Amino acid sequence: MKVLAAMSGGVDSAVAAARAVDAGHDVVGVHLALSRMPGTLRSGARGCCTIEDSLDARRAAERLGIPFYVWDFSERFRDDVIDDFIAEYAAGRTPNPCMRCNERIKFAAVLEKALALGFDAVATGHYAHIVTDEAGHRELHRASDEAKDQSYVLGVLTSEQLAHAMFPLGTTPSKAVVRAEASERGLTVAQKPDSHDICFIPDGDTRGWLADRIPPAAGAIVDREGTQVGAHEGATSFTVGQRRGLNLGVPAPDGRPRFVLEVRPRSNEVVVGPREALAVRELAGARFTWAGLDPVASGIAVADASAPDAVAEFACEVQVRAHADPVPARARVAENDEAVLELGVTVDEPLDGVAPGQTAVIYVGTRVLGQCTIDRTVSAVTATAS
Structure with a gap:
């Protein structure tokens, strides 16, 4: 296969590219320039996508002997991620920019360009696993390393995007294994620290950053x-x-x-x-997608005759933050009071401090079934929607 390896300049994406090469694929490395002023996007281990990261990615590609390019997605990133982040906060919501970046940049804009150029797949260094069933349908699953699992932030991927996604690190038992492999391969990023926080707010002062824009x-x-x-x-x-x-x-x-x-x-x-009023027993969102086959086609749930595309309640787990523990729940797809289909979730144990704008990812076992951007919640104490 012809594979485009998205290389951030970190150790994970470098090893992912190396494994794609080892698998016999025709690999080309690409670094995404997401800012016109890349020098402003890193402070220590904060941020990413800097000139430093671009050079690290280039050195890794040279070590692997693969072609390397830098693609300028700064305008698309500004429109689809940064401007969306500002608009969501202005609307009183709490967005997750990493979800938007995966949804609209890495697995939409980049994949669209990759397919147009004749590539078969896009490989990234995410810790997640793709399983193909007997009928050839692809499913997104948690990574083997639970501590590094990134399936939550990939919950926005659609069936079409999964068909062209590749996650070579998905079955790796630990990050230590990845660093050791990078060292053995002579990759200079072997001990490079992971990036943290929001890449376009490198100093971590979200409040101050927003105050300058709203x-x-x-x-x-x-x-x-x-x-x-x-x-x-x-x-x-x-x-x-x-x-x-x-x-x-x-x-x-x-x-x-x-x-x-x-x-x-x-x-x-x-x-x-009071703190107890933060407990949420229900959440719902009209902006939902399925990662692969929907629950009815997967045999997990049955169609609900109440409305087209409605889905009867089924058992699952829900996760509302990247590093939160999933909790048992029941999900369904039904029309709300405005006759709009929404994915609704009722949890067995109340969730604490869930805000509109966050993403709820639905799991069945290790499989990511789908996700929704939360529009409203219902308190476990007052049963009042917000």
Whole structure:
């Protein structure tokens, strides 16, 4: 096969490319330039996609003896990831830019260009595993190394994208094995630290970064009954579950700390309340996709006659953060009050501090079945949707 290896400049993507070469594929390396000012996107182990990373990727490609190119996706990245991130926060939501990058850049824009150039697959250094069933259908599964598993951030992949995806590290037992292999191959990135945090906010100051792009407007901090208990200088600087930095002028009647429960951009209010009010028993989202065959075609669930494409409730697990533990749940696809199909999930054990804008990934065993961007949640305490 003709394989395009996406090389970030890190050890994982370098070893993934090397394994694709060892497998006998015709491999070409490509580094994605996601910023017109790449020197600003790394601070220590924070950020990625810098000039330094591009040079590291080039050196790895030279060591492997494969052609290497840099593709400029900075404009697409700005439009589809950075601008989306700003818009979501302005709407009072908490987005996951890594999900958007995988969805719209690495496995949409890049794959589209790769296929147009005659490549059969795109290989990355993600820790996830693809399983092909007897009928030739591809399924996305968790990696063998649970600590490094990245199947959550790949939950946005569709059946068509999985058909052209390759994850050579999926069955690797640990990151230590990858680093040792890189060292044996003479790759200079063998001990390079992993990147962390949001790549386009290298100093980690999300609040300050947003304040420069969303003009802050003063507003009220209110309790669940609507009584003002404080004031803020900009609602976008608050996230669900936040406790510190609230500066409340009115203490809670019971004296206990209060947490952010909701951000309301229309009224410019921040709602606070007790920790137990963060517990969520239901979540739902209309923007959902299936990673491979849908649950009905997979034999996991049955169609619901209530509406076209509706799916009756079925057992699963749901994960709402990249490194969170999955929890037992029941999922279904049904029309909401506005006659729009949405993926809804009811958890067996309440989830803590789930915010609209986050991604809920549905698992059945180790298989990633699908995902949705959370539009609304229902509290386990008050049963009030937010």
